[in-house]
Amino acid sequence: MNMKSASAYENLKHHTVAHSSDAISIIILLYERIFDHLKIGKFSLENEQYAIEAFTKAHDLIQQGLLACLDHESGGEVAKNLKVIYEWSLSEIIIARNTRSPQKIQDVLDVLTPLYEAWMSLASREPTSAFPSISQGEQVRTVAV
Template identity: 30%
Template sequence: MYKKGIHQYRQVGIRDQIATADPHKITQLLMQSALENLAIAKGCIERKDLANKAKPIAKATAIISSLRSTLDHEAGGEISRNLDDLYSFMLEHLSEASVTNDPQQIADVIEILLPIKSAWDNIPESAKQEAYNQRNAV
């Protein structure tokens, strides 16, 4: 019961953050959630708890697919194309991990996603504001 209460509290906290977040913050939250689910899935595979690996892999896959679908190839140019390739690679690895139960496949995805999230986290406020202004001007 205690764990259920904590889970519900966290869900409300996340919903509150999303309800008031700008697109940059939402992307940060999505990447963080993907990383958390990847860690859970990797742990499940390493512990041979294969029955519980599917849900976190599915969640991480859905998040990465969502991140990929929001890429603006016109405005993003080469960076957007590179991210698309990386997201595609991650999705392939997650599919493979789901079939083969290879935790290294998930570790590879984490290794790729961490620096992307770190770069996203370090975008200066002025650059975020400029991007919002350009988007709203269109």
Template identity: 30%
Template structure:
């Protein structure tokens, strides 16, 4: 029989293993892959927030939304190169700002629709970003 102490140790070990996997992936990732990882992290946090909202776990919902906000503001927004990116970077900055405001409002008002809109927008951007990094199929003509 597994004791509570063993379960806790296993949980800590599994958590540490997952962190090492993410850190190793980040260290070996290209800049493009890092952006994809940021999108994936933000989307996962928003999905968690929606589940917590539906289950009435408001503190956990707030933590998940805070994580998504950090990724959008400190990751995606910070990765924009306004100088080289020009108008595209400017438009992405506006969109990230809008998404961040929607997440804040979703948190303040327990608004699932705003969470869904943020998720939809990030999913569209993530899909476009993934396609940019996909090598063309077939051989050279």
């Protein structure tokens, strides 16, 4: 690995760290990054800026993260309903960008927040924490979002 690649890899570690491949913690992490990008985008719209990058990242995280991980076979009606909500969110983000509407972004945040809170509640009920502690010297898996 050349120095440039090594440096880029090292920088990725500082973006987001997922302590395990635990599905609940990954979903929670996705929601948190989506919220971060939507809030940045909303702030930008309120200040008459475009925020293309923030909305693109939020859109990609919903589409390639939340939508892509739905298990329609075992998820049944819940997966079907989440798909509708996530697709609605994607549509609202696009409309908000085109119309420069911070309120549309707030609407998306308002709809996704209770889902995030439900995932957080599930994480707290796990017999072992969804966010395991890392002992010194233990490796940490890095995921950039």
